[in-house]
Structures are given as structure tokens and as C-alpha cells.
Amino acid sequence: MNIIDSHIHFSNIESFKKTAVDMSKVDYSFCGYIKEFEANNIVASIAMGVQETKSGSFPDENSLNPMLLDLEKDIPHNIYSCVGINPSRLVGVNKNEELKNIEKYIQTHAVKALKIYAGYYHYHVYDDVYKPVYELAVKYKLPVVIHSGDTYSERGILKYSHPLNVDELAVYNRDIHFVIAHLGDPWVMDCAEVVYKNDNVFADLSGLIVGDRQQVEKTSNQKLFFEHIKRALVYADCYNKFMFGSDWPLVEIGSYVEFIKKLIPLEYHEDVFYNNAKRIFKL
Ligand SMILES: [Zn+2]
Numbered sequence: 476m477n478i479i480d481s482h483i484h485f486s487n488i489e490s491f492k493k494t495a496v497d498m499s500k501v502d503y504s505f506c507g508y509i510k511e512f513e514a515n516n517i518v519a520s521i522a523m524g525v526q527e528t529k530s531g532s533f534p535d536e537n538s539l540n541p542m543l544l545d546l547e548k549d550i551p552h553n554i555y556s557c558v559g560i561n562p563s564r565l566v567g568v569n570k571n572e573e574l575k576n577i578e579k580y581i582q583t584h585a586v587k588a589l590k591i592y593a594g595y596y597h598y599h600v601y602d603d604v605y606k607p608v609y610e611l612a613v614k615y616k617l618p619v620v621i622h623s624g625d626t627y628s629e630r631g632i633l634k635y636s637h638p639l640n641v642d643e644l645a646v647y648n649r650d651i652h653f654v655i656a657h658l659g660d661p662w663v664m665d666c667a668e669v670v671y672k673n674d675n676v677f678a679d680l681s682g683l684i685v686g687d688r689q690q691v692e693k694t695s696n697q698k699l700f701f702e703h704i705k706r707a708l709v710y711a712d713c714y715n716k717f718m719f720g721s722d723w724p725l726v727e728i729g730s731y732v733e734f735i736k737k738l739i740p741l742e743y744h745e746d747v748f749y750n751n752a753k754r755i756f757k758l
Pocket residue numbers: 482483484523682722
């Protein structure tokens with residue numbers, strides 16, 4: 476089965492590089508991507524643009540918009556970009572220039588989505604600061620991916636990354652497709668309800684476990700952990716709205732694919748691992 480990974484990273488972020496060495500033990504590089512993704516039949520990926528101006532400063536208020544993929548000069552041909560938004564620079568004097576830069580980038584590159592780092596940046600997803608970004612999403616028919624759940628930095632503030640916030644956003648912006656990242660974990664039931672209730676809300680299954688093969692197997696074999704995720708999927712009962720994603724380089728891909736396969740009923744594998752991402756991101 477060909478697979479699309481709907482959530483990876485390919486940016487030069489210190490905490491990702493450190494996790495790749497210490498925990499997931501993956502080769503976070505151009506060559507590492509090609510080898511690991513080919514070996515697991517992953518034919519395309521969506522990478523979430525994010526940048527830091529100083530090593531270790533993510534989430535960085537000074538990063539210019541849009542935030543891009545900058546791990547290496549060359550990007551593998553089958554990585555598509557979801558450009559990141561830094562809302563701290565969408566207020567005050569920088570605002571118009573940064574918005575212009577986002578739009579110019581969309582016009583000149585094959586951008587597949589926009590990414591809001593809720594929680595990492597301290598604004599609600601329905602804050603007016605994002606209004607012009609959502610206008611761009613409508614104008615260029617781009618889905619908006621929203622970080623949700625735990626933040627991979629203690630500088631995040633969790634009230635901004637709760638998946639329930641996406642409900643209000645979805646109701647007032649029916650012409651935009653929203654993708655809740657990480658199933659909103661640990662608030663997976665809230666995420667399931669928001670996906671179930673709103674036609675224009677989807678979710679990716681990335682980042683539910685961080686680590687190497689041994690860690691993925693250990694965690695996914697814990698009954699309570701497995702059921703915590705499974706309960707949300709069973710409740711929502713809409714396998715045309717969930718997408719496989721890994722959050723690479725935070726996890727070893729092969730074992731993560733096996734973990735998600737165990738969660739999804741066999742008849743929906745093609746949808747969750749391929750068809751849904753192809754449709755939602757228009758690949
Ligand atoms: Zn991520």
C-alpha cells in the first residue's frame with residue numbers, strides 16, 4: 476500500500492535534531508528521509524514549516540513569515556510544504572509586509588496548506604490576528620493545519636492548543652478545511668467530537684508516540700494507551716476524515732505505521748493512509 480505522511484518536519488530546529496539523536500534514533504537529513512520513507516512505501520509527505528532564529532529558540536517570536544522548510548538546501552521532491560505562520564509578527568509595524576510575503580510565497584511555490592502553531596504562540600485560533608491568514612486560505616483554497624494538544628515545549632500555553640477551540644473557528648469559517656494535528660492528544664475525545672460535528676474539520680494521527688521502535692512498541696502495547704486513542708476513533712466513526720501522519724523525525728516511521736494500522740479497521744486503511752490526504756491537500 477502506498478502511503479502519504481500528512482505531518483512531518485524538515486526544518487532546522489534544535490529540539491527536533493536532539494530528539495532524532497536521543498529518542499527516535501532516526502537520521503534527520505535529506506538522505507535519512509529518502510531511505511526511511513522509501514523503505515516504508517511513503518510516496519509523499521506534507522512538511523510543516525517552522526523556523527527559529529537562534530538555536531533552541533522555537534517557538535520563536537522573531538521568525539519571519541512564512542516559516543519554511545530549511546533543514547537542508549535541497550528538499551526531497553515528494554515533500555510538499557505547509558507553510559508556518561508566526562502571529563507575533565502579524566501585529567504592529569511588520570504586519571502588512573509579512574502578510575504580503577506569505578501571499579507572495581503562496582503565489583510562487585507549490586504550497587499545500589497553512590500551519591497555525593496554537594499553544595506555541597499565545598493566541599486563540601479564532602483571534603483576529605489570524606483573520607488575514609484565513610482570508611488567504613479562502614482565496615487560495617488552502618486547508619489550515621492547527622497544532623493541537625500537548626506542546627513540545629514548556630513555553631507553550633495549553634489553553635490555546637485545546638482542540639475544542641477549533642469548533643468556533645470551524646463554525647464561522649465553513650469555507651475553510653481545518654486539520655487538527657495529533658488528534659488533539661491528550662484531548663482526543665474533544666477532538667473526535669469537533670471532527671464528528673463539523674463537516675469542514677479533519678484530523679491527523681501524528682505525534683501520538685515519540686521515540687524509537689522499542690518505545691513505539693512498548694507504548695502502543697499498553698492497553699490503556701491504545702484504548703485512549705481507539706475510543707476517539709470509534710466515537711467519531713468517520714474514517715474519511717482521519718489521516719496518517721508521523722511527526723517525523725520525532726518517531727521511527729516503520730513502527731509508527733504498524734501502530735496506526737492496528738488502530739484503523741482494515742477496510743479503511745487505504746483512506747486513512749492515502750486517499751484522505753490526497754483529497755484534503757489536493758496532491
Ligand atoms: Zn509536528
